[in-house]
Amino acid sequence: MSDHEDLIYAGVAALARKVYEVIIMASRILPVPVELPSGEVSPEQVKPSVIQLAELAKDQPMPQDQQVKLEMVALLFVGGMDLLATYDHHRRKYLAGAAMCSFLATEEYALELARWLVDRFSSEE
Template identity: 30%
Template sequence: MADSEDQAMKTLARHLSQAYTVLATLCLNLPVPVTLPTGAVSNVETVPAVRRIMDITEDQPMPEEQQALLFAACSFWLGGLDIYGLLIRDFHTARAHSAAANLIMCDDTMHDLIVWLADNQK
């Protein structure tokens, strides 16, 4: 891989990790808290956990709009991770931008949900 490709991969990996950390913290602050694996975890643990959040989103006692934000954040994060996996095998700049776009959307949806949660704390 070229240096620019290596740097793009490192940046995406860092962004995936940071977004997951925010998601895990967000989930601890849901009306019904959910604990995601943290620390030195791999995709073997994180992917099923994030998928499980998507499965139980409707069980959270929040308005439908906030449930949709949680579901979307998980979906965008998983999409970013999937694209990252493709990049490992076959790097292409457009694909790297697509992974980054997924992570930006993940960040934006999590931000909106975090604001709602902060405004609605008991």
């Protein structure tokens, strides 16, 4: 492993942590809030919780397009985690790039969902 590959891994892993924080925030403001593990957590703790979030999406009392967005957030994030883990073992640049794309898409969808949730609650007041 080269220093450059280690830096790539560290950068994508930092992005993953940042995006996970956005997912935590969005999950807490769902109509039926979902609490995900937070703080210093390992991928082994995060992954099953995010998979469960995807499975719970259809049970959230919100329009189907928002349920689908929540499921996409969870599945894109888990896919990114898998790509990053594969990069850690095989060190192919395209894997790191694909993981980064997955995390960036996850962040965009999570922020869109959070904005919709905030707007929804604001309009109910």
